[in-house]
Amino acid sequence: MNETRSEVTKQRILDTALRVFRERGYTATSVEDLCRASGVTKGAFFHHFESKEALALSALEYWNQVTGRLFASAPYWQVVDPRERLLAYLNFRAELVKGELAEFTCLIGTLVQETFASHPNLQTACGAGIEAHVQSLLPTIQAAKDRYAPHAEWSAESLAFYTQAVLQGGFVLAKATRDSKVVLDAIRHLKRYVQQLLPQQGTE
Amino acid sequence: MNETRSEVTKQRILDTALRVFRERGYTATSVEDLCRASGVTKGAFFHHFESKEALALSALEYWNQVTGRLFASAPYWQVVDPRERLLAYLNFRAELVKGELAEFTCLIGTLVQETFASHPNLQTACGAGIEAHVQSLLPTIQAAKDRYAPHAEWSAESLAFYTQAVLQGGFVLAKATRDSKVVLDAIRHLKRYVQQLLPQQGTE
Numbered sequence: 259m260n261e262t263r264s265e266v267t268k269q270r271i272l273d274t275a276l277r278v279f280r281e282r283g284y285t286a287t288s289v290e291d292l293c294r295a296s297g298v299t300k301g302a303f304f305h306h307f308e309s310k311e312a313l314a315l316s317a318l319e320y321w322n323q324v325t326g327r328l329f330a331s332a333p334y335w336q337v338v339d340p341r342e343r344l345l346a347y348l349n350f351r352a353e354l355v356k357g358e359l360a361e362f363t364c365l366i367g368t369l370v371q372e373t374f375a376s377h378p379n380l381q382t383a384c385g386a387g388i389e390a391h392v393q394s395l396l397p398t399i400q401a402a403k404d405r406y407a408p409h410a411e412w413s414a415e416s417l418a419f420y421t422q423a424v425l426q427g428g429f430v431l432a433k434a435t436r437d438s439k440v441v442l443d444a445i446r447h448l449k450r451y452v453q454q455l456l457p458q459q460g461t462e
Numbered sequence: 463m464n465e466t467r468s469e470v471t472k473q474r475i476l477d478t479a480l481r482v483f484r485e486r487g488y489t490a491t492s493v494e495d496l497c498r499a500s501g502v503t504k505g506a507f508f509h510h511f512e513s514k515e516a517l518a519l520s521a522l523e524y525w526n527q528v529t530g531r532l533f534a535s536a537p538y539w540q541v542v543d544p545r546e547r548l549l550a551y552l553n554f555r556a557e558l559v560k561g562e563l564a565e566f567t568c569l570i571g572t573l574v575q576e577t578f579a580s581h582p583n584l585q586t587a588c589g590a591g592i593e594a595h596v597q598s599l600l601p602t603i604q605a606a607k608d609r610y611a612p613h614a615e616w617s618a619e620s621l622a623f624y625t626q627a628v629l630q631g632g633f634v635l636a637k638a639t640r641d642s643k644v645v646l647d648a649i650r651h652l653k654r655y656v657q658q659l660l661p662q663q664g665t666e
Contacts, residue, residue: 284576370634
């Protein structure tokens with residue numbers, strides 16, 4: 259019973275962390291803020307996490323699990339053709355752009371922007387999170403390249419990273435312009451690029 | 463004499479701010495840090511800036527001046543053809559990617575990522591900085607579109623924002639991967655996209 263309650267508390271802190279870190283960044287979020295926002299005592303907080311950095315590392319792991327499940331169960335995996343699957347992935351990313359800025363932007367991009375030089379453990383975890391998502395896209399992009407542009411000079415990996423650069427940059431510009439439209443426009447340009455890179459007439 | 467010294471002090475604080483904010487972000491940088499790093503007293507700091515936020519607003523203005531001058535005097539303006547000028551601009555952006563992460567990444571992207579929800583004045587200033595740079599690119603992109611893709615459905619403005627999304631996102635990924643290569647790869651993809659969007663055979 260107590261163990262269950264303890265798990266619920268830990269989960270609540272993690273859920274709060276995803277929201278508050280994305281809203282205010284890493285440094286501006288204090289342990290006190292996190293306790294207040296999740297309705298737990300400092301004692302409970304430090305029972306689960308030995309420091310704010312330890313919590314942020316757990317929050318990044320949790321973020322990777324949550325988004326990993328979201329992407330793994332997304333409809334684009336039903337699309338057989340790898341070129342169409344990649345485009346369906348980008349459509350799915352566009353569908354996720356709704357609600358408040360802090361709701362659709364990325365925990366990793368937000369945290370690494372301010373911590374890369376000062377918190378190497380967070381930087382490493384952010385890098386691993388990006389890498390894991392890139393790896394989840396790579397077989398699709400490689401298969402699409404093999405089929406539609408086998409002799410092209412770009413690598414599937416560089417295109418996978420490029421898709422993430424466009425999304426992360428779109429989030430930065432959305433925050434600066436207070437408008438999610440810039441992300442949707444960026445995804446539209448990216449889709450057009452993918453369509454051009456993988457010409458359908460290239461099929462044998 | 464005193465006025466000159468005072469200006470030198472103010473300038474030193476601003477130069478320090480560009481460096482330290484890009485290294486550690488907004489919240490993690492205290493007025494004390496800024497005083498220590500620029501070798502000025504707190505009294506001198508508050509003589510010039512009434513708060514850290516006021517300094518950050520001045521630093522953003524200074525950043526726009528410095529980068530504005532850098533871009534205004536860059537060699538790509540010598541390129542007559544607007545398509546080639548846009549590609550030369552992207553080459554110039556690639557040339558700027560060198561040294562430490564904090565040296566080539568963007569003050570605006572770094573500040574807005576963590577302050578968009580908590581500091582509306584900083585957000586507005588960041589948005590204005592992005593907008594100003596986009597406006598500086600717009601005549602080139604519009605002329606290139608008019609000449610090479612007059613009937614294309616994308617707008618010159620959306621492509622201008624897209625170039626900035628790619629760069630900002632490249633910076634985020636460089637911070638996460640500890641490697642500037644991802645920015646250079648992203649610029650390469652972006653150049654390929656621009657070349658495809660503006661087909662040379664389209665000239666009459």
